[in-house]
Amino acid sequence: MFVTPGYAQEHNAPALDEAHTVEDAGHGGGSFPPFDASTFPSQILWLAITFGLFYLFLKKAVLPRIGGILEVRHDRIQQDLDQAGRLKEEADAAVAAYEQELADARTKANAIGQEARDGAKASAEAARKKVEASLDKKLGDAEAHITSIKAAAMKEVGTIAEDTAGAIVQELVGGKLDKATVAAAVKAVR
Amino acid sequence: MANDPIHQFQISKWVPIEIGGLDFSFTNASAFMVATVAAAGAFLFLTTSSRGLVPGRLQSVSEMSYEFVASMLRDAAGSQGMKFFPFVFSLFMFVLVANLLGLFPYFFTVTSHIIVTFALALLVIGTVIVYGFMKNGIGFLKLFVPSGVPGILIPLVVLIEVISFLSRPISLSVRLFANMLAGHITLKVFAGFVTSLSAFGFVGVAGSILPLAMTVAITGLEFLVAFLQAYVFAVLTCMYLNDAIHPGH
Structure with a gap:
């Protein structure tokens, strides 16, 4: 990592650069490319440039977008769930109202029946009383008549x-x- | 030369640039850094361009990677750590895509060079140190003094903690670098056996089936390693960031 043939190579590299490919370090034997310190500045510089741009691009463009997509979806699901809950409540309320109406109707029907029954009973009673009264009267009249006839x-x-x-x-x-x-x-x- | 397993790590200059006596040439390594960034950026950007409420397959991949890293960071560093999400996500995607691109034949593996992984590790540790002191001031040094240690042991423990902290960038970078390097060398060696054995006629061709099978198997393993190392790098980054956010452990 410290003293490598690669470092020496840097000095005669320009001459070889004309041949547009530099493959000499491997051939030369000894130099292990990852430990070739002469390549470090270039790697660090280009890593900084590429990774820096990548970081900025992700931070400014990509991540807000993906985050937005996920948030919109989350909101949408939540909204749908809320709506489903609301509809269910409405349905429950409708069922409850229906039950209530049914119970009311039943009570009312009972009341009407009771009333009719009471009315019928009362009128029957009245009629009976009337008949009895008239019969009593007739009986009284008849007895009075008999008494008067008898007296006569x-x-x-x-x-x-x-x-x-x-x-x-x-x-x-x-x-x-x-x-x-x-x-x-x-x-x-x- | 074709069978030289080291040759694949060779750096070749494409556009020589020299500033102040230092060599900043645009090399094959630089080109693959650009390719890594371009591929990852383009994939993430283009697959999410429709902003589908119901994601397609590729959009799902982008969303999954987002949620994967987000939950990793939230688990390790809490919701306060989410301010580092773009950083951790960039690191994860960069390492992952660099590792995966390196698996293509004739492609250069950016992360097989120690200087690249070490630079990334230093970036992580640098972020931890700078943010740790910015947020906690001198209290960041509590990181080196675990609570509940008997007084006599404190110097020893602090020494150990300091050494462990200093070895973090080394272990972080060497782990990734060595995995990539060793994997690619192994792959190349086994693949090299196939060609050199085939030169020995029929018996050689028959015998080369074994290294061929090994090459296939190791290629599969290398895909796993490519993902796993990116994951490990990102997870450790999250843990180190957690130290900066919550130094007293």
Whole structure:
């Protein structure tokens, strides 16, 4: 690395350069090309130039671009996931609303049924009450009628009995009894 | 010469440039650095040009490399380390593409030269030191004094920590360099057996099947090594950067 034939070669190199290819170091024997210090300045310079340009090119042009692509994709995937999540929530909400409506409808139907049932029952009850009331009234009327007829009849019976008794007494006894006596007698018998 | 396994590391000047007595010629190594940068840059730039929301295959490759390095850095150095993402990503892509390009026959491997890997390693360690002192001031030196060490042992431990810190650029660069160098030499040696054995007639041709199979297998292994070494380089860079961001460990 320090003292190599290659270093000496540098001095006679210009002469050989005219032959446009320099392949002498290998032939000369001894010099191992990677340790040939005469090539170091050139290698370092060109490495610095090429690697420097490469670094700048990557930093300014390539990496922002690839980073941008990856970021856009990441954002897009995230966005799609968000949207999918939102749609799922909407679907869930729709299902919940549907269930709610179904439950409401069921409750309502029950309520209507109950109402109808209650109404029917109430009207039936009312009708029954009415009928019963009219029947009671009729029964009352009839009983009153009977009572009055009976009373009338009883009264008639009393009169008839008095008349009959008066007549019988008149026939048997002959004489005429006053009416009040007969009535008192009949009353006493009764 | 064709069978010389070292020949592939030879540097040849394409455009001689000399400034102040130093040789800054545009060489085959320089050309392959340019090719590495151009190939990696063009690939990353062109495959993402449509900015597809749903990526195509090539765009996926670019995105995967981005996320791979990003998660590596985030795991090792936390979200604070992300400011070094362009640096780590450039290093990873540069080393990876240089390694992979080097696997083509007749292509030059940029990372098979110690000076290149050492320069990259120094860049990493330099970044760690500069940023470490900028962010933590003198507190960065806590890096060398692990907490919970008994007082007597502190000098010894500090010595060990300093040596380990100083050996980092060396191990970082030598690991990559040696892997590339050894892999390519092995490949070349086995491939060389195929040609030299074939020269011995029928028996030689029959016998060359074994090194041929080895060459194929090692080529596969070298692709793995090319990726693995780029990964190791990037992971270690992330860990060293983590030391600069969080020095007390």
